[in-house]
Amino acid sequence: MPEGHTVHRLAAEHQRMFGGRPVAAESPQGRFAAGAARLDGRVLVEADAHGKHLLVRFDDDVTLHVHLGIYGKLAFGAVPAPAPVGAVRLRLSGRGGFADLRGPNACELLEPGEVKRLRDRLGPDPLRGDADPDEAWRRISRSRVPVAALLMDQAVVAGPGNIYRAEVLFRQGVDPMLPGRGLSRAVWSALWDDLVVLMAEGVRSGRIDTVRAEHTPEAMGRAPRVDDHGGEVYVYRRAGAPCLVCGAEVRAAVLAGRNLFWCPGCQPSASVGG
Structure with a gap:
């Protein structure tokens, strides 16, 4: 399972690749089709991490929550993106590139109150400036x-x-x-x-x-x-x-x-x- 520094790197890459711009979202595998449809065309406001949890907030105040678990992988690439290979749960793409998510333990959309509850059950993260x-x-x-x-x-x-x-x-x-x-x-x-x-x-x-x-x-x-x-x-x-x-x-x-x-x-x- 990736340790926290890896998830912070993934957050930074999402911010670099998509931050402040609308993204296209799809679920080639189909298991996250409804979530991808809600994200499609939204602007990525902020990509953040708390511990091993990736939190990507969009302009309708919904947050994509990803926990990779043991088998999850996130791969980035340049556009034009090739056809998805394997069971891609979620693909985000924009002018800066694309990101393919495979096999995560969690891939879900959270409302602001749900994000707060998630953060409240986690301890302080040594990589966060607000950690106590x-x-x-x-x-x-x-x-x-x-x-x-x-x-x-x-x-x-x-x-x-x-x-x-x-x-x-x-x-x-x-x-x-x-x-x-x-x-x-x-x-x-x-x-x-x-x-x-x-x-x-x-x-x-x-x-x-x-x-x-x-x-x-x-x-x-x-x-x-x-x-x-x-x-x-x-x-x-x-x-x-x-x-x-x-x-x-x-x-x-x-x-x-x-x-x-x-x-x-x-x-x-x-x-x-x-």
């Missing part, structure tokens, strides 16, 4: 749930996924199994600030890189990471490999149905960060 980290802290500081699980709860923090949660906990030296209420306010602030920086870089580069300058392949004389997610990381999908910092063997476990990665040397049991 104290909102997340209030939930984390009262919780017995491991901090690694809380960081994956989109109602607590919207946007981070499996990679960012593992990496930010490593970078701040936090035991992933530490209960939220065992985290100090200072360490939460450091985790949040790190997410802001790392995810903003992800928006800029289109990949997730989390290693500091002294741990890059060039600095360490090691081979670059080869993985379909791309990017240089400390622990994500490195189970059994030596930690780039301390040399301890990176471990993995399943937490709340997702693979969790950490270094027992840099993130000792019950540590609260360093």
